[in-house]
Amino acid sequence: MNKWTAISNAMMLVMMLIFSCVVSAAIIRPPGDTTSPGGGTSSGGSSGSSTDTNQIDHLELVVTVIKNEKPEVSGSLFGELDGLSLRLLNSPIGNYGFLDISAAGGFRYVMKNDLPQVQALGLNDVAQETFLYQIITANDNTIDAKLTVYILGNPSVSFDNVEIEFNNNSNEASPIHAGNASQMGQYMRGQLTSPDDRDWFIVNSLGNEIINLELCPEGSQCKDEKGWVMYVLDADKFQSEGNEDKTVTLRTYIDRTNETLSTTQANHFYLLYDKGFFNNSLIGIIDPCFGDRRTLDIGVGQQPKNYLVLITSPLFRSSSLDPQINNDVEGCGAGDVVLERVKATLPGGTRIIEQFITPFPFSDDQYTLRVTRTGADPFAVLSPDSVAFDAVGRKAHVARIRVNNQLFTAELEQLNTPTDANTLTTFGIRSIQSLSEPLTADPYLPTYNPVNQIVKFPQVLDTQSGAVYSVEMLYQPESNTLNLLRAVPVH
The missing domain is CATH 2.60.120.380 (Jelly Rolls)
Incomplete structure (x- = not known):
C-alpha cells in the first residue's frame, strides 16, 4: 500500500470520499433512469402504486447537482404527500454539501465546491449521499422517507x-x-x-x-x-x-x-x-x-x-x-x-x-x-522540474514550485497510508525555501493556485517503479498539509 501506484489507482476510483459519521456516501457510476441527466428533482418515489397516504410504506426522492454548473437544488421533502411536519434522522451536513430544511417541508441542498472530495470529482465521476427522515401526515401517520442526492462530476464539461x-x-x-x-x-x-x-x-x-x-x-x-x-x-x-x-x-x-x-x-x-x-x-x-x-x-x-x-x-x-x-x-x-x-x-x-x-x-x-x-504526451519525458517521490521513504522532493510570483524548493512527507477508500492521502510540508532565480514560463513547473488551493504537479516520478504521474493536490492552509486528489499515469 506504500507504492505510489497503489495510491493513485485507488484515488482515481474513489478519492472523493471522506469520513462521515452521520451521512452515508458512496462513489458509483452514473445512475440509471432514476436520475434525470439535467439534475432535476424526481419526487413521489413511493413503494406502492396508490397515492393514498394510508397505503404508502415509504417515500423516496432523488435529486441531482452538478459540479461547477448546478451547485444546488430545491424542492419539497413531502413529495406529493399531505405532510404536516417531518423529523430528520441524520445530520443535515453531508460529505459534499449540506441540507437546509424549512418549517413547511421545503429543502435546499447546496454542494460545497471548495471541499476536497468535491474537487476530486473528475469527468463522469458520480457521488451519492442519503438523508433519512420521517414525515408526519395529516392523518397522523408516520412515513419513512429518504432523499438521495447524486453529485455529478460534470459529465459534459470539466472545469478542474x-x-x-x-x-x-x-x-x-x-x-x-x-x-x-x-x-x-x-x-x-x-x-x-x-x-x-x-x-x-x-x-x-x-x-x-x-x-x-x-x-x-x-x-x-x-x-x-x-x-x-x-x-x-x-x-x-x-x-x-x-x-x-x-x-x-x-x-x-x-x-x-x-x-x-x-x-x-x-x-x-x-x-x-x-x-x-x-x-x-x-x-x-x-x-x-x-x-x-x-x-x-x-x-x-x-x-x-x-x-x-x-x-x-x-x-x-x-x-x-x-x-x-x-x-x-x-x-x-x-x-x-x-x-x-x-x-x-x-x-x-x-x-x-x-x-x-x-x-x-x-x-x-x-x-x-x-x-x-x-x-x-511530452510529460512522459523527464524534466529537471520533475518531482521525485520515494514511496519507501515516503518523501517527495520538489525542485521548483511556483507560489504566486515566487519560486521555491520544497520537501514533502507522506503522513498516512490509506487502508480504505474513505481516506485521502495526506502530505506534510517538511521544508520550503525561496529561490532567487527569476520566474520563467515552464510547462513542467509545479504551481500553486490561490484561487482554489489546488497544487498541480505536471510530472511526478515514482523513483521505485519508474512510473510517471500527473498529480493534483489540495492545500489545507489551516494544517499546512496537502491532500492527494488525483494521480493520473502519464504514458
Whole structure:
C-alpha cells in the first residue's frame, strides 16, 4: 500500500470520499433512469402504486447537482404527500454539501465546491449521499422517507483547471496539460479582470503532431460570446522578438498644422499585434472581429516546441465611429484601431485631435479554453522540474514550485497510508525555501493556485517503479498539509 501506484489507482476510483459519521456516501457510476441527466428533482418515489397516504410504506426522492454548473437544488421533502411536519434522522451536513430544511417541508441542498472530495470529482465521476427522515401526515401517520442526492462530476464539461493569477506577463504563463485521443483535455477557466488584462498559458509538444485549441467551445458557458482574442505564439521566437513591452505613441495634435501637442504611450497587446510587432512569432489567432471561428489547429514539426497562448480583449476600429454601424462586431472589424476624436476647437475653427484606443466591451467575463493533442504526451519525458517521490521513504522532493510570483524548493512527507477508500492521502510540508532565480514560463513547473488551493504537479516520478504521474493536490492552509486528489499515469 506504500507504492505510489497503489495510491493513485485507488484515488482515481474513489478519492472523493471522506469520513462521515452521520451521512452515508458512496462513489458509483452514473445512475440509471432514476436520475434525470439535467439534475432535476424526481419526487413521489413511493413503494406502492396508490397515492393514498394510508397505503404508502415509504417515500423516496432523488435529486441531482452538478459540479461547477448546478451547485444546488430545491424542492419539497413531502413529495406529493399531505405532510404536516417531518423529523430528520441524520445530520443535515453531508460529505459534499449540506441540507437546509424549512418549517413547511421545503429543502435546499447546496454542494460545497471548495471541499476536497468535491474537487476530486473528475469527468463522469458520480457521488451519492442519503438523508433519512420521517414525515408526519395529516392523518397522523408516520412515513419513512429518504432523499438521495447524486453529485455529478460534470459529465459534459470539466472545469478542474483555473488560470493562475497573476499571469499578465509571458514569464508567468500558466501550464496546460493537454488532452489526447483517449482523454479529452480539461477546460481551463479564466477571466480578464480589466480591459488591459493579459492571460498567458504555455503548452509544450514533443513534435510531429497537431495541437487543437478551442476557445469557448460547445458545452462552455461562454460559447456564444465574442469578447476574447486568442493568440498562439512560438515561445522561442516571441522571446527573441523582445516586443512584449513595446508601446505605440498616441498623439494629441493640431489638425491644420499636424503639430504635436502631447503624447501618451499605449501597450495593449491587440494594438501591438495590429502594428506588426509579433509577425515573426505569431502562429495563429482567433479574432472575434473577423469571423466566428472558435478553434485553431497548430501543426508541430519534427522537433519539440513550446507554444505561448494568450487571451486578451480586442480593440474597436475606426468603423465603430460610423453612426450607421450599430453592431459591436462590425465596429471592431474595419478601419484602424487607433481612433481619433475632436478634443477642442480653437477660434477660427482649428481643431485639436486626440488619438485613443477603446477595448471591445464585455470581454471581462469568464472564458474557457481547451487544448488537445494528437501526438505523444511530452510529460512522459523527464524534466529537471520533475518531482521525485520515494514511496519507501515516503518523501517527495520538489525542485521548483511556483507560489504566486515566487519560486521555491520544497520537501514533502507522506503522513498516512490509506487502508480504505474513505481516506485521502495526506502530505506534510517538511521544508520550503525561496529561490532567487527569476520566474520563467515552464510547462513542467509545479504551481500553486490561490484561487482554489489546488497544487498541480505536471510530472511526478515514482523513483521505485519508474512510473510517471500527473498529480493534483489540495492545500489545507489551516494544517499546512496537502491532500492527494488525483494521480493520473502519464504514458
